[in-house]
Amino acid sequence: MTTFIARRLAIGLVMLLALSVLVFVLLRLAPGDPIDAYINPSAPLSAEALAALRARLGLDAPLPVQYLGWLRAALTGDLGFSTQRAGVPVLPLVLERIGPTILLMAAGLAIAIVAGISAGILSAVxxxxxxxxxxxxxxFTGISSPAFLTALLGLYFFSVRLGWAPSGSMTTPGAAFSVxxxxxxxxLPAVILSIGHAALIMRYMRASLLEVLNQDYVRTARAKGVREFWVIVKHAVRNALLPVITLIGSTIGVAVGGAIFIESVFNWPxxxxxxxxxxxxxxxxxxxGATLVIGAAVIVVNLLTDITYAAVDPRIRVS
Structure with a gap:
């Protein structure tokens, strides 16, 4: 198990490094000049001052040198300063936003797991x-519905038309915090976030359980007179959950993308x-900084999923 974890951790670190390279290069290839973010449009700089600012920020160096400089600082926890929030370090800014996102994703995935597995079992039985x-x-409707469309429809019907839920933010403005x-x-945002994931988990659970129900050991349990309820719960569902566990881990990355739309629509901080x-x-x-933290979170969750899967099925450790 130790070798298995070390191998998965090494793969995760390589993936995180590749992600940082990809995002860094794509940002530099985007239209415009990064130096523009540091310049006040109403007070243009002279060519000499602009060159000095570019040199001070390291933007005059070749792209690989810029990346290595950023990586060296990032490894010490220094992700730089926001260009739009004067003097605000990136790391504290990003860390203070992790809590609300984790809360939203945890609630959404919890709803998706419970609803998806329950519906999958019922559908298969x-x-x-x-x-x-x-x-x-x-x-199929939930799987094929884009997250932004579902969010807008949910906002319109349940907030605007019915008034059952707030239209945005995490708490009521001006009110004291309360659970x-x-x-x-x-x-509302958690339920909307869960829709696509619950639908996917339901389909996987249904297909996996139907396959398990046709196995010989299930027929043997029935032949021995075991009640159908215990045949399903004790013998079938436990083995049918193996591929679903992997799916749940892989949905974390997809949930991040969905959370971006949900947070934008509902102004979730x-x-x-x-x-x-x-x-x-x-x-x-x-x-x-935000991409690096999100990528690291996804990799850690996938690592925990692999460890859980290996603990449930020891054959995975030697594959």
Missing amino acids: RRNSAADVGLSVLA PDLLHHLV GMGLLLVSAVSDRDYPVIM
Whole structure:
């Protein structure tokens, strides 16, 4: 197991390094000049002052040298300063946004896991029934619906038309913090975030459980007179969960993308909203810092998923 974890950790670090290189290069290839973010448009600089500022920021060096300089500083925890928030370091700015994003993603994924697994079991046990057909239609609808469209429709119907949920933010402006108020703001964006993931988990759980139900050991358990409930719960579901565990781990990265749209629509003060505003403002240090933290979080979650999968199925450790 130690060798397995070390190998997966090494792969994760290589992936994180590759991600930082890719984002750094893409930002430099984007239209415009990074130096523009440091210049006040109403007070243009002379050519000499502009060259001096470029040299002070290291933007006159070749691209590989710029990247190595950024990487050297990042390894010490220095991600630079925001260009749009004077004197604000990137790392504290990014870290203070992690909590709201983790809360939103955890709530959304928890709803998706419970709803998806439950619906998948029901759909497989009641195969070809009206419940199976209805759940399958809902699942295909959820999978094919873009996150931004679902968010806008949910906002319109449940906030604007029905008034059941707040239209944005994490808490009520001007009100004292309270858990009920937080949950009131959290429910709608978390449910919307969970829709696509719940649908995907439901389809995987259904297919996996149907395959397991056809195995010999399940038929043997039934032949021995074991009640159908225990055949499903004890013998079938446990083995059917193996591929679903892998799917749940892989959905974390997809959930980050969905969270960006959800946070933008509902003005949720998390990493997604920070990243969108940074891209809009061409705040390169914040974009790099937020991308690095998000990438590291996804890699850690995938590593934990691999460890969980290996603990459940020891054959994975030698593959």
